[in-house]
Amino acid sequence: MTRQPLRLAILEAERSLAAAGVASPRTDAELLAAHLLGVERNKLMMVPLVDPPQVQALHDLVRRRAARVPLQHLTGTANLAEVELGVGPGVFVPRPETELLLEWGLQAIEGVEQPTVVDLCTGSGALALAVAHARPDAAVHAVEKDPTALSWARRNAERRTQVGDTPISLYSGDVTDPTVFMDLDGVVDLVLCNPPYVPDGTPVPPEVRNHDPYEAVFGGRDGLDVVRHVVAAAARLLRPGGGVAIEHDDTHGGSVPALLRARRVLTDVQEHPDLVGRPRFATARRTWPDEPGD
Structure with a gap:
């Protein structure tokens, strides 16, 4: 499986959330990625590449957030x-x-x-x-x-x-x-x-x-x-x-x-x-x- 740049996955997530009317699409995209990867948001730059299953999991979270499920319900905190x-x-x-x-x-x-x-x-x-x-x-x-x-x-x-x-x-x-x-x-x-x-x-x-x-x-x-x-x-x-x-x-x-x-x-x-x-x-x-x- 070919690994993909995390920054591109986050950018795509940001665009989807912005189109759905989410107030802070970049922040939410990064927080969802950090939650999924188990890292602090400010450490995302240390994860340059992610596996396709991780990209798909992020897509799934973003789809639910775009449906206006609260960010905190998705992260649980x-x-x-x-x-x-x-x-x-x-x-x-x-x-x-x-x-x-x-x-x-x-x-x-x-x-x-x-x-x-x-x-x-x-x-x-x-x-x-x-x-x-x-x-x-x-x-x-x-x-x-x-x-x-x-x-x-x-x-x-x-x-x-x-x-x-x-x-x-x-x-x-x-x-x-x-x-x-x-x-x-x-x-x-x-x-x-x-x-x-x-x-x-x-x-x-x-x-x-x-x-x-x-x-x-x-x-x-x-x-x-x-x-x-x-x-x-x-x-x-x-x-x-x-x-x-x-x-x-x-x-x-x-x-x-x-x-x-x-x-x-x-x-x-x-x-x-x-x-x-x-x-x-x-x-x-x-x-x-x-x-x-x-």
């Missing part, structure tokens, strides 16, 4: 910061934008010894596990209501524990339940949440429409059905000085901060943009007893 997560059907795929929320959260607990952190709507466990990786001294609690997503989170938590990360506490529960994490009321240093927030009926890419769980994406007519409960939960969970960060739709740059300001015990409300300047997440902190609002 997604990353949030330094943490690799298993993902697939039935669980929301973490997005790069959420790293900004994570960065804010980690800065909010700098200098706090053994912080208590809560991740609401944890999905794959992405935020909870990323915090546990960055802060081994933290007590991290995460909740998810969907059984399939929770099973992904448990597998990811077991995998991260095997590589040496601090275990997290995972719970089955619904953030709309006012008793969720009641035993942590008033003692949490940081609440993080990437809830379902897309307004019902909003057009979304095929990868989201056909593969992400509907209830992990859409949040009611205005997209705020779950967010309202998250704000209420944060207000009771946080200790004085504790912080909350909630990811939201880019149409919520005014509404989510308004929901936070409506809680008298929350202050220092701020809106944060994503990498292209769109409103992406809002933050606040719990007032101290002598601050206005208590």
